[in-house]
Amino acid sequence: MAETVRVFDTTLRDGEQAPGFSMTPAEKLRLARQLEALGVDVIEAGFPMASEGDFAGVEAVARACRTVQVAALARALEADVRRAALALAAASKPRLHVFVATSEIHLKHKLRKTRAEVLADTFKAVALARSLVADVEFSAEDATRSDREFLASVLEAAVAAGATTLNIPDTVGYSVPSEYANLIGYLRAHVRGTRAADGVTWSVHCHNDLGLAVANSLAAVGAGARQVECTINGIGERAGNAALEEVAMALHVRRDSLPYATGLALEQLHPTSQLLTEITGVTVQPNKAIVGANAFAHEAGIHQDGMLKSPMTYEIMTPRTVGRAGHELVLGKHSGRHALQARLTELGFALDREQLQRAYVDFLAAVDERKAVTERELRAIARRSGAAPAFAPAACPGDSTESLWAV
Ligand code: KIV
Ligand code: ZN
Secondary structure: OOOEEEEEEEEHHHHOOOOOOOOOHHHHHHEEEEEEOOOOEEEEEEEOOOOOHHHHHHHHHHHHOOOOEEEHHHHHHHHEEEEEEHHHHOOOEEEEEEEEEHHHHHHHHHHHHHHHHHHHHHHHHHHHHHOOOOOOOEEEEEEEEEEEHHHHHHHHHHHHHOEEEEEEEEEOOOOOOHHHHHHHHHHHHHOOOOHHHOOOOOEEEEOOOOOHHHHHHHHHOOOOOOOOEEHHHHHOOOOOOOHHHHHHHHHHOOOOOOOOEOOOOOOHHHHHHHHHHHHHHHOOOOOOOOOOOOOEEEEOHHHHHHHHHHHHHHHHOOHHHHHHOOOOOOOOOOOHHHHHHHHHHHHHHHOOOHHHHHHHHHHHHHHHHOOOOHHHHHHHHHHHHEEEOOOOOOOOOOOOOOOOOOO
């Protein structure tokens, strides 16, 4: 049996903090219901001290989502912790998430506090959180740029005060996979009270400033982390957070080398991504893994030829696994005769060799001029080639009876 990795979704908190992604409480609730259907383990719904709207968003999600844990973020300050606990009051499975920065850079330039003060704040805030909510997570902000021994002592204080999840954020996306895995290993070995029997879960939270958020998260899982914090479409501060759909599919497709299970309903990945786009109005880049418009699209002639023979030639997962309708073959200037013929056959035309050659020359001239051709233009091209329309369109190739072709 594969070990389980818990999925902590922070789309509604870290994701929502990014410019262009803010959501109203009603929008948060709509997305939270979808996240629940996706099967995430924890929904971090907001930072209640940040604004009235954030408080209302957490409250609404806490009241409505009964099967999933709902988390609220708080700085290691009494007022923040009390406000987060209040917002979570109606939750069936509340989690209070307390954080404080531990790097010298943050202590000196942001908090203007000594190490001793940060240690004391950690213990006090986590103990207060624990007196209000049974499940407390502690995060050491900027952990990857912190002194390891100090970081370990802060985490030890958090555990002593009652935290049962310890999160090690790569807040500025600075780490690389080997180093991050090594840090998790070091902390597991050096922070007292965190053995498996102590009921403590190690968590990772990676930002994508160097494009390494997913790689770092997976490396950390290999080193013993059992909770991954991530967001839909990878949204989040600056370059974003680890993309949930990428973590999920890496664990699924490469379960031979990453033998860890999640409770996710994978076919909800694409619908969830689409819903986030609908709510925020921000589309994902076409080449985005798993959920981008081109993630299962093929235009090059050699690739289309392969796909028509077997989708295994150029796809490592089926689009249906992630809830997409199917792959798409896009007819463009890189497509070959074989692809054109397959599409025209699907449209109900039978072409001999010469007709196909005429149609292909005509088609290339059209796509050179306009980049794409519509179905109507393709029919006209077929007719000009002299091909006779058949009575019924032929069944299309591939894994479905629907069209594979984009027009
Ligand atoms: O990136 C970060 O350090 C965070 C913490 C508040 C968990 O988002
Ligand atoms: Zn973050």
